[in-house]
Amino acid sequence: MSQIRNFCIIAHIDHGKSTLADRLLERTGAITEREMHEQILDDMDLERERGITIKSHAIQMDYERPGGEHVTFNLIDTPGHVDFAYEVSRALKACEGALVVVDAAQGIEAQTISTLYQAIEQDLEIVPVLNKIDLPGADPEGVGQQIVDLIGCDHEDILHVSAKTGEGIDELLEAVVERIPGPARNTDKPLRALIFDSVFNTYRGSIVYVRVMEGTLHQGDGIRFMATQKEYDAEEIGHLKLKQVQTDTLEAGDVGYVIGSVKSLQDARVGDTLTRTDNPADEPIPGYQEPKPMVFSGLFPTQSDEFEDLRSALEKLQLNDASLTYQPETSKALGFGFRAGFLGMLHMEIVQERLDREFDIDIITTVPNVEYEVHITEKNEQKKVIVDNPSEMPDPSKVDAVYEPYIQASIITPSDYIGPVMKLCEEKRGKYVNQIHMQSQRVDITYELPMAEVVFDFYDRLKSGTRGYASLDYEFLEYRQGDLVRLDILLNGDPVDALSSIIHRDKAYDLGRKLCKKLKELISQHQFEIPIQAAIGSQVIARETIRAIRKDVTAKCYGGDISRKRKLLEKQKEGKKRMKQVGTVEVPQEAFLAVLSMDDDN
Template identity: 80%
Template sequence: MKNIRNFCIIAHIDHGKSTLADRLLERTGTISEREMQEQVLDDMDLERERGITIKSHAIRMDYNRPNGEVVTFNLIDTPGHVDFSYEVSRALKACEGALLVVDAAQGIEAQTISNLYQAIDQELEIIPVLNKIDLPGADPDGVGQQIVDLIGGTKEEILQVSGKTGEGVEDLLEAIVERIPSPKQEVDKPLKALIFDSIFNSYRGSICYVRVMEGVLKKGDGITFMATKKEYDAEEIGYLKLKKEKTDQLEAGEVGYVIGSVKSLQDAKVGDTITSTKNKADTPIPGYKEVKPMVFSGIFPTNSEDFEDLRGALEKLQLNDASLSYQPETSKALGFGFRAGFLGLLHMEIIQERLDREFDMDIITTVPNVRYEIDLEDGERIKVDNPSEMPEVGKIADVWEPYIKASILTPADYIGPIMTLCEERRGKYVNQHFMQNNRVEITYELPMAEVVFDFYDRLKSGTRGYASLDYEFLEYRKGDLVRLDILLNGDQVDALSSITHRDKAYYLGRKICGKLKELIPRQQFEVAVQAAIGSRVIARDTIRALKKDVTAKCYGGDISRKRKLIEKQKEGKKRMKQVGSVEIPQEAFLAVLSMDEED
């Protein structure tokens, strides 16, 4: 055990975590030059293009020290984005130490801090690392001081490396051996293994990536998943090198994989504890929770015949992303589709992108919204994540909406625009904390619904890309929220309904009516576009009817002849309005759904 080190890398998006992992793989001889490519551990095209880690990875490396000793490293990679913070917490639980990687040019960012606090809570040994010191804009002294202010210690303890050139990597490898403690030797206790990730293989079922905390896991043993109470046999176990390497047993402190013909990802949930069926552990490893979606959106195929293909695509995506949830729904305007739940906005964006790339699906997504809790007059409490399910105004006693605590890190020059943006979004100021190098951490409590639309884009554009955002769920709070309906000729268009704050309803209703008036083609009859709260119309626009010049054939003659023809046309238009229906073109939907606050 004394020759094993389990560690992870904590870093903000684009601070060079995957590139540094490449250098570690090279220096330990885990990967040959022929197999080498950039970002080896990011195996999805999307991950490479965006420079982010979406799925966490784990890899085992053998490091030959200069004194001839061989030390086994288990690098448990973590996703960097706020949406995947639960996966990060499970990966940290599987480690004894963490490398805190900070870009020497950009400095500390919000998500680095949030993941760092999680690591400190789990009492991990932190090794601070300044990366990208080869860049012309690098400021090792200034950023080093930021790290010292954040975690204490001295500047001399901070390692300086370059993931690109490999400079300083040898010192880093030695620091991992010397500073990170080896795992505890707890082989005599009943088996407890933490699932920190799982992937689905269509031939073998769910493959669980585990860290054995206590006891020994042997090939062929009966195993039980403690959260789901499912029982299987460990048909194959092994180590996670670049390719899976079989072994007969995994002991406490080791990291590896387990295959047991687990039919679905729902049985092998991230954070669950595996124990032996014969000699069960009394308590699971603490910290397991069901991953709850925070953002909901309707996904509809542009061509209604593709509904079954869309169902198949979502099923396949759910196999390697258990945090995606969906259920069928129908909309009068958009036809058959699904209501999908996501961890956050980035997660939603990635699923949409994967549907397009991997399955070639053309889809329309409705405006993202959050889940509300509604107290009815009869005392019942219901949960609503689709505006069209919200009960009538008279039946509602109170509406509760989710709030988040947002931490925004920014250069001090941009405090004004950020505070203005948060106040516009009904934010409640908590505090601000000044750091080194003219940087400030501003904390606000914000309604989640105000963040899911375009808050992040506005934050980035208002601060020239310098600000970074991290958030965590706080609680549900009572709010004055209403359902805003859009009516065409008195008929409700369910796909355009939204739940909004009463103070913003009029402004939003006016804007949507104006947009639809521009985009819906004129009909043979007059069309009323209305925005309503319950039965009260709060905004209206009218699309004029197309009219034929029926008086063109009257040359001169009495005015009453012309009036008679015009009245006859009016009657015809009125009859047509009663039977005519308005088709909303696809572009109008897309324009309203992607309409931002400042249009």
């Protein structure tokens, strides 16, 4: 067992993590030159296009040391963006050590610090790595000092590598063997294996990826999922190389896959513990936390008959992305759909994109919002209601108080951009906590912000305000009381539930006015006049009117008495009045997207 090393790579987005993984695979001979292409572990087109890792990937490598000794590496590549922190937490649970990769030109970023603290909590062995030392703008001394200050290691402990050129990779491989401990070999205990990921195969069912913590699993053994108590047979087990390689046994310390014809997608939950039916473990592996969604949005198919297709697509996607949650909902404007919970805005964007590409389903997304706690008085009784959909907001007359989630945001930025960052945070109702000046002209600014303000466009505006140099990390703090109201949009007097949003009272008037203006541009003219109103409860706070298309009914009257023309106009007026009562207003898809891009017009 001393010949196995399980480790992951921690880094901020775009610090060269996937490129470093490529070099390790090349150097250990896990892939041939013919199979090689950039970011080989990022197997989604979406990951390559955006240059980010979305899924954590596991791969086994065989490393031959200079003395001829053979060591097996299990590398779990992790995402770097704050929205995929849940993927990272599971990967850390399956490892004994972590390579912390820092860009020698950019220095330590917020997400690196956040994930590093998670790794230290899990008691992993940390190996600091300074990447991109070949760049002209690299500052190995300055950034090295940042790492020393953060981790408390010595300068000699930091490995200097260039993932692009391959410089320093041999020293890195040796450091993994020397510094990261091998896993404990508890093969005599009952089987306990952590499921850290799973994928769905149409022919074979759910394929679970496991890290065996204790015990041994043989091919053909009866297996039990401890959370759902469902039982299957391990028809095929094996190791995760570039392709799945079948084997007869997985022992404590191994990372591999298990196929058991698990047809029900809900049985194989990520984070669950796998045990044997003939000698089951007493309790599951501790420390597993359910993902907590932060952003909620409605997903509706553009074609109403695609509802069931959307359901099965979300089921398969949830198996591969355990942090996605959803439940059915209906909307008067959009019909049947689902209320989905995401970890953040990028996560929401990625899910939409994957539904489109992998399952070929066109969807309309409603305004993203967060979960609120609403205290109401009903029949002289006080109750607490959780609201994640604006249409479920209780009547304003019953509401005593509304509590919204707050986060603690850590923003690392060059000191030149302190002004724009603080201005943005103040605009978003932020509360200043402190700022720490780091080395090399960088500042770590901490703010307490309402989550609802962050999910909209905060990240984009932060990046554009600091020319892409700022990095953001956040963690949930608590629920706090706020003066929040539901803003309704009424078309022809009828509320459109899909356009409703929960917003701070001070911003409601401004948003209501902008929204009415935008909808006036987007909704086409009808044969009758359409009032567009923004309202809080029964109070209308903004209005725009789309004028009717008028047919010239007097065109055929030339000459003669004026009363004839008047009679035709009166008849037309009556018709318009009746049409206004029974006519329906068609809302184009762009109108639902308009709410998302509201703040772009500031």
